[in-house]
Amino acid sequence: MSVAENTPLFDAEDLRRQRAARFERFGKWLLPVAVMIAMIWFWDRLVVWNEIPHFILPRPGLVLETLIKDWPMLFDALLVTLQITMMALAVAVIGGVGLAVLFTQSRLVEMSFYPYAVILQVTPVVSIAPLIFIYVDSRTAGLLICAWLVAFFPILANTTLGLNSADHNLRDLFRIYGATRWQTLRYLRLPSALPYFLGGLRIAGGLALIGAVVAEYVAGTGGIGSGLAFRILEAGYRLNIPRMFAALILIAMTGVVIFAGLSFLSHMLLRKWHESALKRET
Amino acid sequence: METKRLGQRPPVLEMSNVTKTFNGDVVALRNMTLSVNEGDFISLLGPSGCGKSTALRLIxxxxxxxxxxINWAGGQSQNDLGVVFQEPTLMPWATVAQNVWLPFRLRGQSYASVKDEILDVLRLVGLEKFxxxxxxxxxGGMKMRVSIARSMVTKPRLILMDEPFAALDEITRFRLNNDLLQLKAKIGCTVIFVTHSVFESVFLxxxxxxxxxxxxxVIREVTVDAPYPRSEAFRTSAEYAALCREASEALHIAMGEPA
Structure with missing residues (x-):
């Protein structure tokens, strides 16, 4: 009697694993959506049951209405905030990677400047921002500097770590083959640093948005060309709570979109070779 | 130049009285003298800490x-080396072909200009489809083949191998031993091979x-007179057994134990 004849195609463990996989696939989306629907419903009921006036806590429907009604103004504000965020992120990438490369190329530079990079990072941006707006005339430039200050450190720290984590035997191999400094950087250190850099970039994307929003709060001046944070402040002064919520939702969604976009970029760049992007068979 | 034991073949490298100490007191290698001639397959066999890896790093x-x-015949040319480490040491972000291209690439040679060499060597290690x-x-075995292909693709004067098969299972290891000898016969390379294994060193x-x-x-040099090519049959021959015993005894002396 052979084993194959009366053994079922899938044993109990396989079935369990399949069930778990199916649950994982749907649960990943369904559960958060269910939680959100429940929260929104509870929010709505809370307002109705307690008869909370809309200038204290608006009903979700009113927030949505406001979002649609104020869309032209909010969208313009979103574009301003997004522009600062993206520019800050771009400068953070250039500055962070540039400094990291400089640090790994020269121990002297690293020893001299790394402590100051740390000091910049640990000093809260809210406390530096007022000073920046005193010395920098251009409001956009001020916002950019604030957002950059927050965003660049994770890129610097991660890229430095990555550049230094190139395989030791590969480094020896490059030396044996007489590789130049530039070749070692280009063909060995930078590719080794890519996964670390992308990890830092994902953190920096969120931080750039936070930096931009915080700086807008500090900068505080209004008028044309104001970002979402200013719209929130302004709506607060006018007790226009629904608009505060609408702007808040836009900021949160922007953060999610930035994170998702950078995660996708990371996946696309690493999917062929890096452990983090590989699916395990079992 | 004085005549060597295998004097007909031109010399490649000469180590004379090489000593390496670390921090002034740890002697990693003492008074090593070794002459390497073209076509040699030399194994450095010994326990951990005997300086065999140090010798490779020095070379x-x-x-x-x-x-x-350490003198290279015809002048110091560092570039003419191939190396295989214990780990395959491939660049994970690069394909097999790109990995094998590396030594050429670092010399500034484009992929197109050395494509034939890369294809040839990958065919020799049986990975032309990859x-x-x-x-x-x-x-693991295939990665090691890529690593070996990379070390040979430039046809270097000397290839250094630092326990390349130590991490592989025995079946793969035997296969790669056979294949390595075939490669050596085809390419005619000179190899210094570091190993822990008596059987591997005698076979290769x-x-x-x-x-x-x-x-x-260095405490002793054992000459393996069996002619190349050596087939799987060599592994079961009386000659092989006798040589293994001889190398084993030398190793026991090296480890300070009675044979």
Whole structure:
């Protein structure tokens, strides 16, 4: 009697694993959506049951209405905030990677400047921002500097770590083959640093948005060309709570979109070779 | 130049009285003298800490000697080396073909200009169908083949192998031993091979340099006179058994134990 004849195609463990996989696939989306629907419903009921006036806590429907009604103004504000965020992120990438490369190329530079990079990072941006707006005339430039200050450190720290984590035997191999400094950087250190850099970039994307929003709060001046944070402040002064919520939702969604976009970029760049992007068979 | 034991073949490298100490007191290698001739397959056999890896690093120019000299015949040309480490040491972000291209690439040669060499060497190690595969898609043995292909693709004067098969299972290891000898016959390379294994060293080499630890030093040289090519049958021959016993005894002496 052979084993194959009366053994079922899938044993109990396989079935369990399949069930778990199916649950994982749907649960990943369904559960958060269910939680959100429940929260929104509870929010709505809370307002109705307690008869909370809309200038204290608006009903979700009113927030949505406001979002649609104020869309032209909010969208313009979103574009301003997004522009600062993206520019800050771009400068953070250039500055962070540039400094990291400089640090790994020269121990002297690293020893001299790394402590100051740390000091910049640990000093809260809210406390530096007022000073920046005193010395920098251009409001956009001020916002950019604030957002950059927050965003660049994770890129610097991660890229430095990555550049230094190139395989030791590969480094020896490059030396044996007489590789130049530039070749070692280009063909060995930078590719080794890519996964670390992308990890830092994902953190920096969120931080750039936070930096931009915080700086807008500090900068505080209004008028044309104001970002979402200013719209929130302004709506607060006018007790226009629904608009505060609408702007808040836009900021949160922007953060999610930035994170998702950078995660996708990371996946696309690493999917062929890096452990983090590989699916395990079992 | 004085005549060597295998004097007909031109010399490649001469180590004379090479000593390497670390921090002034740890003697990693003491007074090593070794002459390498074209076509040699030399095994450095010994326990951990006998300085065999140090010897390779010295030859590779990764560290400098404390005293003594390492002379390349015809002048110092560091570039003419191939190296295989214990790990395959491939770039995970590069395909098989790109990995094998590396030594050429670092010399500034474009992929197109050396494509034939890359294809040839990958055909020799049996991986011509895996040009565009990434290392993670390959088995341990296949990765090691890529590593060997990379070390040979430029036809270097000397190839250094630092326990390349130590991490592989025995079946793969035997297969790679056979294949390595075939490659050597086809390409005619000169190899210094570091190993822990008596059987591997006897099967592969024409000279076995037995080394002892603390301080790292050469205690004996065993000549393996069996002609190449050596087939699987060599592994079961009386000659092989006798040579293994001889190398084993030398190794026991090296480790300070009765044979």
């Amino acid at each position: 590779a120019g990764l560290t400098s000697t404390s005293s003594g000299r 040009l565009d595969a990434y290392p993670r898609e390959l088995s 080499s024409d000279r076995i340099v037995v080394m002892a630890a603390r301080p790292g030093r």
